[in-house]
Amino acid sequence: MLIYLPIAEISVNAFLLLGLGGLVGVLSGMFGVGGGFLMTPLLFFIGIPPAVAVATEANQIVASSFSGVLAHLKRKTVDLRMGTVLLIGGLIGAALGVMVFNYLKALGQVDLLVKLCYVLFLGVIGGLMFFESLKAIRNTKSGKLPARKKHNWIHGLPFKMRFRVSGLYISVIPPVLVGISVGILAAIMGVGGGFIMVPAMIYLLGMPTKVVVGTSLFQIIFVTAFTTMLHATTNFTVDIVLAVLLLVGGVIGAQIGTRIGVKMKAEQLRILLAIMVLAVSGKLAFDLLVQPAELYSLGAAGEH
């Protein structure tokens, strides 16, 4: 069944979009990532103009993360306090990121920078997470208890706050800094930032994996809602018909994903996310290194 998208100005298969939305929704519910880093390239591939894909994707992530957060709230696996602290940092970071983005745009080559950012961050984060979870899985098999570092330099910082759901009593400075840096990257790369936020919460803040997913989704809702409004009012590139098709699949997928995620062990969840992140990074690196079939590309005039 073909549906004409009023803003993108092309016809697409409705079932294809429902399927894509569902698939990315499952991953979103399982791992606490918005799925933007997967969905945006997929939308490019089926011929949606990049500007419309990026903006509409943000709107779809609002829906799937909201659906996911509700599922997590019922299981009490959302640290609202931590989420709010991260969000404050995130919004500051996003505002800074937009400034950095516009500065780079003036210099040219912003496309390349975004792609290199993706390859670098996805590669490093995916690699670190992969080896860490592999070690954790081996340790549990051999019966060793995971050695949790109880005290490091982070615990020496002032402004301590109790995060009961995460079982942490730490300074607010590290979460705010994590929020800011993720916000900057999210604005530059045009994604919710879940795939950076999740590992940062696990490894830098020492939050339990089960709580991380819901908390990450909680802050993604606000960041992507902000992005959606920004795109809708300045670029007019949010395609509501496309968004509805994607989010119907997405919200159902997110519910299923959350249920799968709860049944799995934390290390397994982390290693799967690591493999997925590495795969996307590899694909992007491949595209940069191999000669493309068509060397020329078309763009709207004025966006040099």
Add this chain to the structure above:
Amino acid sequence: MRALLAFVVVLATMVPAARAAEEIVLGLSQAEVSITTNFDGSEILVYGAVKRETPVPDGPELQVIVTVAGPSAPVLVRRKEKRFGIWVNTDAVEVDLAPSYYAVVTSGPLGDVLKQVEDLRHGITIPRAIRSVGAPMSITDSPTFTQALIRIRKKADQYQLIPGGVTVDDQTLFRAAIRLPAALTEGAYDTRIFLTRGGNVVAQYQTTIDVRKVGLERWLYTLSRENAFLYGLMSLAIAIAAGWGASAIFSLFRR
């Protein structure tokens, strides 16, 4: 006296013949294309007849060319090059005006039905329909950018060249089917019909096909431009409602 009258009659019949030997009478299967939610391309039948007061002239056969052009806009064509081992966009050329859609349908091979000089005058073939004034000084091969534009759009079916797509009967009746793709921009689509003999244009006719979004498509498009803030809020409200709805339905199933 009778001879004079006969002369006047002959003169009178010759006047319209001198004005235009052959004229086009045209019909369109639809003068308007409505883009609705389930729009997936359209086919327009362009048909017509050649009106003439004199017998069919001797010499080369009558040929027909039909062109349909979508709204034009400037396009930026970028080229990738290998730098430091990776492929990056380097040079860019702005093509001043290129139609979003362009179809040329002819009654025979293009070389036979149209002389180059006539193409230059009327701007009929695809490269002639694109206007590219100049490239930056640093780029010496700007024609390759225009070629790339044509190649990419041809692949997407946005530019079409269909020799033999027009059927001509008895040098008088002609018809052609124009295929409009699903990815269609709104606007007035300039439709031109040329009659040629021996490659020279002997008559032409111009009309427009109106392509516009209707119903829900129209409403959403207008809202997104004229009331962007409300449109953004509406998108978010739908997203939140869908997220909540899925969660509520799933928790019902669990009980």
